[in-house]
Amino acid sequence: MKRRQVLKLGCAALATAGVTARLYAAPTTGPRFLLVFLRGGYDSVNLLVPYSSSFYYESRPTIAIPRPETGASSGALALDADWALAPAVRDTIGSLYLRRQVAFVPFAGTDDLSRSHFETQDSIELGQPTGGTRDYRSGFLGRLAETLAGSAAAPIAFTDALPLAFEGSSTVPNLSLKNVGKPPFDERQSKILDDMYADHHLRTAVREGLDLRQEVAQKMAEEMNAANRSAINTKGFELEAERMGHLMRDKYRIGFIDVGGWDTHVGEGAAQGTLANNLGSLGRGLQAFSQSLGAEWDNTVVVVLSEFGRTFRENGNRGTDHGHGTVYWILGGGINGGMLAGEQRAVNRGALLQDRDFPVLNDYRAVLGGLFRTLWGFSPDQCARIFPQVPPRDLKLV
């Protein structure tokens, strides 16, 4: 309850902060939001395991995750009488869950039923009414950034190219933190480059780009020092997430990152294997992200989503195929976590859509819209601007 207030107070403080040059003076309080897009359609059924369902074990003879054992310190972690969390994220996401900093929304997704990666990723990132004409220059994070405007927005994409989700917002910096080398320019060179654009309308973008690159390089130097002292060898997504956390702690408010490798048609594995490895890395990354934000973790909300879930039954290649409903993760230091949220139903054959996959009972726009509304105190008009035609739904998580 107290945590909820922190989040909301941050929002009120923000409203009075006014518009400042976001480059230099992003206020340190106020909500932060990170969207983690799992591209490829991750198999949510082997993350959040419906262990009370015998149908689950019948449907996945070789890739089911064993039922949790009472009192065990490893294996799946029972979250309630029906659902258990995959062993691969037990120590990371599981421990955050026990601290009420994680919630899951099963049966989540979109009404786009194409089951095509491209089609569905696009439609989710655009966040526009399904079936109509699409405006490819307008993504929902772009509209969120425009709605917030000024310093409250401070958006950033941790990707090589700007994602569709950020389309339409005027200037969103982007920088992939995967392989950041030494700073490309020394101070003198930066100054000269900056001066070349001194009278130019790209001046802000040029300066921001040079500064961001420099700053990341500096943070990396700090990381290296810290790593040398504590001999921790972080790598991959964990390292990337830690860098994201530092940048969002200090400067940015709305972040986007995508993580690939989830299209497990073949040899998916169960408690161990391909999917478990990916989930493990993601879990460690999100934990690192939460830690690197420091106190600001209490003001941060992370949503992990994917374009669709996968077939409930395993296929002939010990994998799963494109499905529909999936499980969204909501994380944050100040959320009312430690629960499953949204509309649910019992997992049995009758619950499946087209006898194939999970239905969608919780529309992504309603879920995200509900979070945004509470986090930033949006009016109905502002909500409708971000997600037209889909009213926000309050899952009481923030």
Added chain:
Amino acid sequence: MGAALLAMAPALLDAAPALFTLAPAVLAMAPALLSGCADSAHHQAPPAKAAALPVLKRQDMLWLERVSFGIDSESVAELHRLGRERYLERQLEGREASPRRALPAPVTAELASLEIAHLDAARSIADVNAEHKAINAMPDGPDKDAARKALNERGNRLAYEAVRSELLRATYSPDQLKEEMVWFWLNHFSVHQAKANLRWLVADYADRAIRPHALGRFKDLVLATLEHPAMLAYLDNNQNAAGHVNENYARELMELHTLGVNGGYTQRDVQQLALVLTGSGINARDPPKIKPEWASLYLRNGAFEFNPARHDFSTKVVLGRTIQGRGFAEVDEAVTWIVKQPACAHFISSELATYFVADTPPPQLVDRMAKTFQRTDGDIAAVLRVMLLSTELDAALGGKFKDPTRFVISAVRFAYDGRTITSTRPLFNWLNGLGEPPFGHATPDGYPLTEPAWASSGQMSRRFEIARAIGSGNAGLFDSEEGAAAAAAGFPQLSNRLYFEAVEPFLSARTREALGRAGSQQEWNMFLLASPDFNYE
């Protein structure tokens, strides 16, 4: 300090060498700048060059930038010799056949050595389908995984060959305007190599559907893309059949390819056009068994197939025109009707003017282009002529931000001026980093044609890093395509004759000042490529 002096120098000393003869003085005044530079090349200031008078007027140089992927000595000389109108006519001929306009010999040889030069779409589809079948029949295990991996790698290799082919042509074809148009149409009729088996098809798509029609008639271009398996697979028309209608392609054909989003069509038109398009799909195997009464309606052209058994033969109404159900002839009738619409002429003209003239093109110019489009039945060369010789373009010169492709290609054209690179990997990596790789746009709308999409902070600093990579070494451009490093790793001399003839006379004061502060030739190169002067055309 020295900077201010240098900024004034050209005016005081009346010729270009001043810029460079003074540079060593700057270095002497600031020895600290050089600490850490071990390479002796770092210590050399940009060499002084004999003064050269500008060969072209500023406007002509900027115009040349627009009708090419960037200036080089040959195009500057040709424009100087011919003037804009005659230069343009030569470009609009767009022939690669005549010897004078052939690609440089090493590029021709390289293109001929690619595997894609010996493949066509039908064979590629048959091959990849057979491979899939064989793999699926294998028992699970390491052999199956290895076979799957090998197939995947082959797809990646073929897609990269297509990229390589496009980048080499863009960089070295004397038919620069045609190559810009190939890029424009590939983007207008965008397909994404990552979908389905498109990696096997994109090279064929560029060479057989787009390039032959790049300066031809718009309707031919629409039909060529419509019948190409890359487009049929990308926008799912291969799944569009009577009783199982898929509207995806029909919608984009009107919204993105011909009429534009506000082109006056309705959802009903989309549905009706989708019915017209039923049965147009892909077949790389033997023809299916067809009822005798339909046999004469069955069509096959490479991997394109019109299968009457999958076609909806009802009467349709598209944009107010009644189309009698009778087979593939409906498609030709519908496309002819759609491209005749004033909205199509206007939309295509507007897209062209956005790419070539200005982010917000002057409406009166777009109107004139659209009139020409309609009068000439969609003659692309005629529309280009109106646009490229217009006073509106002249007034807009210098104000168009180079998109990533124009930026990296123009930098390599300028830096190496006719010398052919051996590896396109660096170009491809840079385009990936800047977010505009060929065949890499996921959505069917193609890459944006305007500045805001490419000038984000991350992209600007990335651009500067690329400027540094090109300016300070060979950047891997002369490595072998397989990755073997070039024997000599020098850096290009951007303060070359071309620079003095076509760039230096028109530089802005800010850029001059920055160049004057460069501590080495490499750094000077980098500042020039990073300057607003180089990034706008």
